[in-house]
Amino acid sequence: MHHEMSFADRMSTVEFDVGDRPHITVDTEVCRSCTTRACVPACPAKLFVPTDDGGILFNYEQCFECGTCYQLCNSAGAITWTYPDGGHGVVFRKG
Ligand code: SF4
Numbered sequence: 001m002h003h004e005m006s007f008a009d010r011m012s013t014v015e016f017d018v019g020d021r022p023h024i025t026v027d028t029e030v031c032r033s034c035t036t037r038a039c040v041p042a043c044p045a046k047l048f049v050p051t052d053d054g055g056i057l058f059n060y061e062q063c064f065e066c067g068t069c070y071q072l073c074n075s076a077g078a079i080t081w082t083y084p085d086g087g088h089g090v091v092f093r094k095g
């Protein structure tokens with residue numbers, strides 16, 4: 001027999017596909033001395049948020065995994081990139 005779920009029941013079964021292990025981590029101590037803050041305007045998901053005290057807040061859960069921040073921040077060394085579980089991460093190209 002076909003059973004129609006209510007919206008609430010249906011939502012309670014939705015699993016948002018957010019890995020437990022962040023594929024990207026940001027050492028916000030490094031961000032404190034960053035002069036470019038290049039990640040802030042560059043992130044299409046607007047995940048880097050400057051705080052009033054000169055820090056950066058970062059939340060990986062909405063990340064598109066585009067890799068833009070990592071490319072821009074490479075020299076600063078604040079961002080560590082780990083391929084997501086399942087191996088569907090960004091593939092960086094050279095050149
Ligand atoms: S993530 Fe990188 S570019 Fe962004 S504020 Fe931190 S050090 Fe600077």
Ligand code: SF4
Pocket residue numbers: 024042043044045046047062063064065066067068069070
């Ligand atoms: S990988 Fe892309 S979406 Fe994710 S935090 Fe970096 S710039 Fe933003």
